[in-house]
Amino acid sequence: MxxxxxxxxxxxxxxxxxxxxxxxxxxxxxxxxxxxxxxxxxxxxxxxxxxxxxxxxxxxxxxxxxxxxxxxxxxxxxxxxxALDGGSAKDLVGTDQSWIIPIKLTALQQIAGALDYIHDAQVVHCDVKPSNIMRARSGGAVLTDFGIAQELSFADGPRRPVVQTSLPYAAPEVLRGQPVTAATDQYALACTAVELFDGKPPFTARTAMKLVDLHLNATPWPISYRHKHIPRAFDSIVAKAMAKDPLSRYPTCTEFITLLTHAVT
The missing domain is CATH 3.30.200.20 (Phosphorylase Kinase; domain 1)
Known part of the structure; x- marks a missing residue:
C-alpha cells in the first residue's frame, strides 16, 4: 500500500x-x-x-x-x-449534548434528500450506515460508497444480484433474498438514526444468525425509555420506517426524516 x-x-x-x-x-x-x-x-x-x-x-x-x-x-x-475533512457520522454516534442534536438531524435530512434523489434515478444504495455518511468541516453531510448499489432495472430481474449488505442495517427483504427497493434504504436510514441518538443500532447480537433473526422478527426497543430528551413519537416514527413489509414504510426518506425532526425539535 x-x-x-x-x-x-x-x-x-x-x-x-x-x-x-x-x-x-x-x-x-x-x-x-x-x-x-x-x-x-x-x-x-x-x-x-x-x-x-x-x-x-x-x-x-x-x-x-x-x-x-x-x-x-x-x-x-x-x-x-x-475530499471531505469533517470525519463521518460515526463521530456523532451516542453524543447526548443538546447542541449536537440539530447537527444529527441536519445530517439525516441531507442524506434523506440524497437517497430520494438516487431513488428517483432508479438506484438503491444498499449500504446506508454512519460510516458511509461523510461530513465537511464547513457543515453538511455527503453520501459515499456506491460499491454495492443496485439499479432497480436489474434488482428484480431473472438473475437478481445478491446484495452484500452490512448486517446491523439490513432490511428484512434483503435477508430473505427479495428485491431491493427505495424502502430498503429507508430501513437502513432508520437504523442509522437510532444509532446516532442511542449509541448503537436498533438490533445487536453476539452472532450473525441471531442478528438476522432480530431483523426478521423482532420489534426495535423504544429508545425514549433510555433518553429523556427523546419523545415517544421518535419510537413510533422509526418503527414505521423499519416495518417488516417494505410497502408499510414511508413513501420517501424525506417524509420519514421530516416527521422525525418535528418529533425531536
Missing amino acids: PTPGDVVAGYVVDTLLGRGGTAQVFLAHKDTQQVALKVLNPRHRNPEDINRLHREFELAQQFSHPRIVTVYECGDDWLAMQ
Whole structure:
C-alpha cells in the first residue's frame, strides 16, 4: 500500500484517512486539486473487487447532487473522489449534548434528500450506515460508497444480484433474498438514526444468525425509555420506517426524516 510521498496515478499521497475491509483511503493531491484516494488492498485486487470499484465509480458519476460524493476518475485499483475533512457520522454516534442534536438531524435530512434523489434515478444504495455518511468541516453531510448499489432495472430481474449488505442495517427483504427497493434504504436510514441518538443500532447480537433473526422478527426497543430528551413519537416514527413489509414504510426518506425532526425539535 502507498505511504505519504508516494505517487499513485499522478496523485501524491499525503496521509491515511481510513481503512476498510477491502481498501484504504488517503488524502492526496495532484497539482492544486485535493482528493480522497481509495486504493484497494493487495489481497482485494481481484476481478470481483475491481469490478465493484469500477461500478461504484460509474454509478456515482451519473449523479450531480451536493449531498452525494463527487468522483473524478478511476483506475484498475484506485478511485479519486471528493475530499471531505469533517470525519463521518460515526463521530456523532451516542453524543447526548443538546447542541449536537440539530447537527444529527441536519445530517439525516441531507442524506434523506440524497437517497430520494438516487431513488428517483432508479438506484438503491444498499449500504446506508454512519460510516458511509461523510461530513465537511464547513457543515453538511455527503453520501459515499456506491460499491454495492443496485439499479432497480436489474434488482428484480431473472438473475437478481445478491446484495452484500452490512448486517446491523439490513432490511428484512434483503435477508430473505427479495428485491431491493427505495424502502430498503429507508430501513437502513432508520437504523442509522437510532444509532446516532442511542449509541448503537436498533438490533445487536453476539452472532450473525441471531442478528438476522432480530431483523426478521423482532420489534426495535423504544429508545425514549433510555433518553429523556427523546419523545415517544421518535419510537413510533422509526418503527414505521423499519416495518417488516417494505410497502408499510414511508413513501420517501424525506417524509420519514421530516416527521422525525418535528418529533425531536
